[in-house]
Amino acid sequence: MLIDCGEGTQIQLRKFKLKFSKIDxxxxxxxxxxxxxxxxxxxxxxxxxxxxxxxxxFGPNGLDEIITVQLKHSNTRLNFPLRFVPTNPENEELILEEKKFQVLTFPLKHRIACTGFLIKEKSGLRNLIKEKLLENKLPLEAINSLRQGKDFKDESENVIYSVKEYTHPPRPLRSYAFCSDTGFDMEIVKYIKGASLLYHEATFGNEEKERARETFHSTAADAGVIARNAMVGKLLLGHYSTRYLDLSPLLEEARAEFPETYLSEEGITYTLD
Amino acid sequence: MLIDCGEGTQIQLRKFKLKFSKIDxxxxxxxxxxxxxxxxxxxxxxxxxxxxxxxxxFGPNGLDEIITVQLKHSNTRLNFPLRFVPTNPENEELILEEKKFQVLTFPLKHRIACTGFLIKEKSGLRNLIKEKLLENKLPLEAINSLRQGKDFKDESENVIYSVKEYTHPPRPLRSYAFCSDTGFDMEIVKYIKGASLLYHEATFGNEEKERARETFHSTAADAGVIARNAMVGKLLLGHYSTRYLDLSPLLEEARAEFPETYLSEEGITYTLD
Structure with a gap:
């Protein structure tokens, strides 16, 4: 999965040795x-x-035309199928449902149609407790049932093997929310509630709050307020105005609102745990 | 003047500290x-x-649509006037006439409409010989006439000050021919005859001559043959296939046809003299 794709993305992908053929x-x-x-x-x-x-x-209406026009004029017939799914800038929407995760979009408040993205891990199978399996040889039916979180019962509905006794509680589900360009908007909070990691733009510092309001961008402190209200795990700042050669004031201003804040930097991997 | 503009051009311009606001x-x-x-x-x-x-x-028909569609969907009204001039892929054409230079396009032989560019310096004013001016105080009229290459005469058409005696012969006029993507095509020769510097693509080496013919690209030797026939001053190779980590075989193959051949490399300045 790749979210947003500015000029030179493929150059950066090569530089950081990310196999971009894997992007679906x-x-x-x-x-x-x-x-x-x-x-x-x-x-x-x-x-x-x-x-x-x-x-x-997945992207706003019009992106399909931009792609099509360029393929047409270069007389290119792609070797692979390309599917375009328009996003909805007005309402929250489930746009992708995979076995292990789903992706939702939600409206952001920018100068043109703009959506945020929420990638949510789906509940997986529970893991069996090894020691218990060595004690008892469980039938395959029981194992399947337990992994899906269902007690294994006999015909009279008596529990023979319980989920609690035989399996580890599932790992907490991870989620990543991405808010690219947006003015400060408390409406966002409800869409990203409890995300493990929130990326939120922080174009400006407090001293440019007015300019942030005018241009539909956020200050670092705005991002912190959103993170605190949404009770996310961690906040990652980005989209800094080029005027900030030193980003530490932005980090400080956001941390005053939400201590678990970090600066996103090029080429760094951030893990969700 | 900027010829062609691949992804990341602005990043490279910044890297090499070229003031790109100067591009007209x-x-x-x-x-x-x-x-x-x-x-x-x-x-x-x-x-x-x-x-x-x-x-x-200046560019092929369709480029205007590509630009317009993207400005439309980003809701952008440019701060500056942008003029688009379609190029003619069929015939040689004068597309720009400036005080000191002119630019012509000519057809290349590629898979889609493609033109080469020839930038030609125009004949400038002659320079006066300093020592002669100290000997004689010339009237302004005579100076203007001589600088334009006309003998200064009296009413009876007798030469008073001759161009030959009072001015240096003009510097030879420089020209630069650019052939981006093209199959081997002797038709190109007539358009670029005598250019001071020719940039000609050299996608492949001799061992891939077949592939060059199929894909409407040239070998380094092809570029050398064009340069020799056009009697250019120097040849600059480029557009190498990524398969060539070592470019010296390409250089050798072109030099076998045309000794004054050089490899173009990123960030290097080539002077025309």
Whole structure:
């Protein structure tokens, strides 16, 4: 999964040795250039690298036209199927349902149609307690039932093997919320409640609060307020204005609102645990 | 003047400290992504940097639609006038006439409409010989006439001051020919005859001659043959297939046809003298 794709994304992917042929889903938040000018280059490289696997792109209406026009004028017929799914800038929507995760979009408050993305892990199978399996040889039926979180019962509904006794409680489910470009908007809180990790833009510092309001961007402190109200695990800041050569004031201002805040930096991996 | 604009051009311009606000003319040879995917990013940056000066883009039909569609969906009204001039892929054409230079396009032989560019210096004013001016005080009229290469005569058409005696012969006029993507095509020779510097693609080496013919690209030797027949000053190779980690065989193969051949490399300045 790739969220947003500014100019030079494929160059950065190569630089950081990320195998971009593995990308199956691309999510574009909105149609300002810094969020999608690298998309055509990536699509072209997939084509030149003889990709055959389906690529699905989620993004605002109009992105399909932008892609189609460029393929038309370069007389390109892609080697692989490309599916485009328009996002809804007005309401929360489930856009992808996979075995292990789902993806939702929700409205952001920017100058043009813009959505956030929430990637949520789905409840998986429980793990059996090894020691208990060594004590008793369980039938396959019982194992399947327990892994799905159901007690194994006999015909008279007596519990023979209980989920509690035979399995570990499931790992807490992880989720990642991504708010690319948005003005301060408390409406966002309800969509991202309890996310393990929230990426929220922090274009400006407190001293540019007015400018943030005018341009539909957020301050670092705004991002902190959203994170605190949404009770997320961690907050990751990004989308800094180029005026900030030193980002530590932004980090401090956000931490005053929400201590578990970090600066996103190029090429760094952030883990959700 | 900028010729072609692949993805990341603005990043490279910044890296090599080239002031890209100075660019007034952009020439796009054809609509394959590696030749224009950086154009929208550059236009956007001009806009964000509050450019007000006219920008003129020369390129194939369809490029205007590609630009317009993207401006429309990002709801952008540029701060500066953008003029688009379609190039003619069928015939040689004068597309720009400036005080000191002119630019012509000519057809290349590629899979889609593609043109080469020839930038030609125009004949300038002659320089006066200092020592002669100290001997004689010339009237302004005579000076203007001599600088324009005309003998200064009296009413009876007798030469008073001759161009030959009073001025240096003009510096030879420089020209630069750019052949982005093209199959081997002797038709090109007539358009670029005598250019001071020829950039010609050299995607492949001799061992891939067949592949070059199939894909409408050239070998390094092809570029050398064109350079020799066009009697250019120097040949600059480029557009190498990524398979060549070592470019010296390409250079050798071209030099076998045309000794004054050089490899173009990123970030290097090549002077015309």
């Amino acid at each position: 889903y691309i999510f574009i938040s909105h149609l300002h250039g810094d969020h999608f000018f690298g998309l055509m280059g990536l699509i072209s490289s997939f084509h030149l690298n003889k990709r055959t696997r389906l690529l699905t792109i | 003319y952009i020439f796009i040879s054809h609509l394959h992504g590696d030749h224009f995917f950086g154009l929208m990013g550059l236009i956007s940056s001009f806009h964000l940097n509050k450019r007000t000066r006219l920008l003129t883009i």
